[in-house]
Amino acid sequence: MPDNLLVLSGLSKTFSDGTVAVDAVDLSIAKGTVTVIIGPSGSGKSTLLRMINLIEPPTAGHVVFDGIDLLQKDVDANALRRRIGMVFQLFNLFPHLSVLANLTIGPMTVLKKSKEEAEEAARAMLVKVGLANKADNYPAQLSGGQKQRIAIARALCMDPEVMLFDEPTSALDPEMIGEVLSVMKKLAADGMTMVVVTHEMDFARVFADTIIVMDGGKIIEAGTPEVIFGHPTNPRTKEFLHRVIDKE
Amino acid sequence: MDFSFLLNGRYVGILLGGLFLTLVLAIIAVGSGTVLALVPAFLRLSKNRLFRLVGTAYVEVIRGTPLLVQVLIIYSFFRMPVTVVLGIDLSSFIPGMLALFINSSAYVAEVIRGGILSVDRGQSEAAASLGMGKGLAMRKIILPQAVKNILPALGNEFVTLIKETSIFMYLGIAELMYAATIVRTSTYAVKESYIVAAILYFCLTFPTSKLMGLLERKMKKADAR
Ligand SMILES: Nc1ncnc2c1ncn2[C@@H]1O[C@H](COP(=O)(O)OP(=O)(O)O)[C@@H](O)[C@H]1O
Ligand SMILES: [Mg+2]
Numbered sequence: 001m002p003d004n005l006l007v008l009s010g011l012s013k014t015f016s017d018g019t020v021a022v023d024a025v026d027l028s029i030a031k032g033t034v035t036v037i038i039g040p041s042g043s044g045k046s047t048l049l050r051m052i053n054l055i056e057p058p059t060a061g062h063v064v065f066d067g068i069d070l071l072q073k074d075v076d077a078n079a080l081r082r083r084i085g086m087v088f089q090l091f092n093l094f095p096h097l098s099v100l101a102n103l104t105i106g107p108m109t110v111l112k113k114s115k116e117e118a119e120e121a122a123r124a125m126l127v128k129v130g131l132a133n134k135a136d137n138y139p140a141q142l143s144g145g146q147k148q149r150i151a152i153a154r155a156l157c158m159d160p161e162v163m164l165f166d167e168p169t170s171a172l173d174p175e176m177i178g179e180v181l182s183v184m185k186k187l188a189a190d191g192m193t194m195v196v197v198t199h200e201m202d203f204a205r206v207f208a209d210t211i212i213v214m215d216g217g218k219i220i221e222a223g224t225p226e227v228i229f230g231h232p233t234n235p236r237t238k239e240f241l242h243r244v245i246d247k248e
Numbered sequence: 249m250d251f252s253f254l255l256n257g258r259y260v261g262i263l264l265g266g267l268f269l270t271l272v273l274a275i276i277a278v279g280s281g282t283v284l285a286l287v288p289a290f291l292r293l294s295k296n297r298l299f300r301l302v303g304t305a306y307v308e309v310i311r312g313t314p315l316l317v318q319v320l321i322i323y324s325f326f327r328m329p330v331t332v333v334l335g336i337d338l339s340s341f342i343p344g345m346l347a348l349f350i351n352s353s354a355y356v357a358e359v360i361r362g363g364i365l366s367v368d369r370g371q372s373e374a375a376a377s378l379g380m381g382k383g384l385a386m387r388k389i390i391l392p393q394a395v396k397n398i399l400p401a402l403g404n405e406f407v408t409l410i411k412e413t414s415i416f417m418y419l420g421i422a423e424l425m426y427a428a429t430i431v432r433t434s435t436y437a438v439k440e441s442y443i444v445a446a447i448l449y450f451c452l453t454f455p456t457s458k459l460m461g462l463l464e465r466k467m468k469k470a471d472a473r
Contacts, residue, residue, distance in 0.1 A: 050373075053377055055376055078376075078381050081379040088370060096393050105388060110378060110384075158379065
C-alpha cells in the first residue's frame with residue numbers, strides 16, 4: 001500500500017481487570033488523510049487512539065509508524081512519540097507554565113531548540129490558532145475553547161507528522177466548539193494526517209476521508225462518509241448513527 | 249510559682265541557647281531528611297516490585313517504631329569518644345542527628361509520594377505525548393506541580409520535628425528540654441522551668457504552622473491565576 005504512515009495490525013488491549021477494550025484491530029492510515037473514529041461510549045475509541053503513541057501499552061499486535069514497529073524492544077518510544085501529536089479531551093495543559101512555555105517546553109527539552117527559536121515558532125503558532133495575545137497568560141485564565149486551541153498549538157510546535165485527537169470538543173460549551181473545529185479544519189486543509197475520535201458528525205461528513213465505526217472493541221464498519229452516512233451495511237452502525245443524529 | 253529565674257541573664261541565656269539549638273536541629277533534620285526521603289519515595293513509586301517492597305518496608309518499619317527506640321539503637325551502634333566541637337558533643341550529636349534524619353525521611357517520603365500521586369495522570373500523558381522521557385517529565389512537569397502539595401505538608405513535618413528534638417535531652421545535647429532541665433536543677437523551680445520550655449516550644453511551632461497555612465493559601469491563589 002502506498003504511503004501508509006501508520007499501520008495497526010491485530011492491535012489489542014486487555015486491561016488488568018480483564019476488560020477487553022480493543023480486540024484485534026487492523027487499520028492503515030495513509031499520509032495526508034483524515035480518519036474519524038466514531039462509536040458508542042466504551043467501544044474502545046480512546047484506548048485505540050492512545051495505543052497509537054503507546055500512552056496505553058498494547059497487550060497484543062503491532063503499531064508500525066513510518067515503517068518502524070514501535071513495539072520492538074530496541075525502539076525508542078519517546079523518539080517516535082515526538083513525531084506523533086496528541087490532543088486530549090480535557091486539554092491537559094501544564095497549569096504551572098505560561099501559554100508560551102506550554103508551547104516551548106517540548107521543542108526546548110526534547111528537540112533541543114534554543115529558547116529564541118522555540119519562542120519564535122510558538123508565537124507564530126499562536127497567531128495560527130488566533131491566540132497571539134495570550135502568550136503570557138496561564139491556562140487557568142483561558143476559556144475551554146482557548147485551552148483546546150493552545151493544546152493543539154502545543155502539539156503542533158513539535159512539528160508532528162500525524163495528529164491524534166481524542167474527543168477534542170466534547171468537554172466544551174457548545175458555543176466554543178466552532179473555534180476548535182475551525183482550527184482542525186485548517187489543519188486538515190493543510191494536509192496534516194489526522195486521526196480524530198469525535199461525535200461531531202458534521203466534521204466527519206465534510207472532512208473525513210475514512211470513517212471507522214467501533215463497537216465492543218472492534219471495527220464494525222469502515223468507509224467513506226458517503227458510504228457510512230449514506231448506506232451503512234452494519235445494523236449497529238445504523239442504530240448508532242440514528243441515535244447521535246437524532247440528538248443533534 | 250516563681251519565675252524570677254527569668255530575670256537572671258545566665259538562665260535566660262541557657263534557655264535561648266536551647267531554643268536556638270532546637271531550631272537548628274529541626275532544620276537540619278527536615279532538610280537532610282527531605283533529600284534522603286527522595287530515595288524511599290521513588291522506590292515506592294517504581295514499577296519494579298522489589299524496589300517498591302524495599303521502599304515500603306523502610307517507611308513502615310520507621311513509622312512503626314518509636315523515635316526514642318530508634319535513637320537509642322543508633323546511639324548504641326555509634327560508640328565514639330567524646331568529641332566536643334563548638335560546645336556540642338559529637339559523640340551523641342551525630343547518632344542523634346542520624347536517628348532524627350532517618351526518622352524524618354520516612355515521613356517525608358510519604359509526603360513526597362502523595363504529592364507526586366496527586367498530580368493528574370493527564371499531565372504525564374501530555375508530557376509523554378510530546379516525547380518527554382520519564383525523568384524529564386518528572387523534573388519539568390510533575391515535580392513543580394507536586395511541590396504545591398508537598399511544601400505545606402513539609403511544614404507540618406517541621407513542626408513535628410521541632411517537638412521531637414526534645415528526645416535529644418537523653419543524649420545530653422543542650423537543646424531546649426535539656427536547657428530547661430539545667431535551669432530546673434539549679435533553681436529548683438520545677439514546674440516553672442517546664443512551663444517556660446513549653447511556652448518556648450509553642451513560640452516556635454505556632455508561627456511556623458501559621459506561616460505554612462499562609463504559604464498554602466498563597467500557592468492555591470497562584471494556581472488560580
Ligand atoms: N484503565 C482502564 N482500566 C480498565 N478498564 C478500562 C480502562 N480504560 C478504559 N477501560 C474500559 O475499556 C473500554 C473502552 O474504553 P474507552 O477506550 O475509553 O472507550 P471510548 O473512548 O470508546 O468511550 C471500556 O469498557 C472502559 O470501561
Ligand atoms: Mg473516550
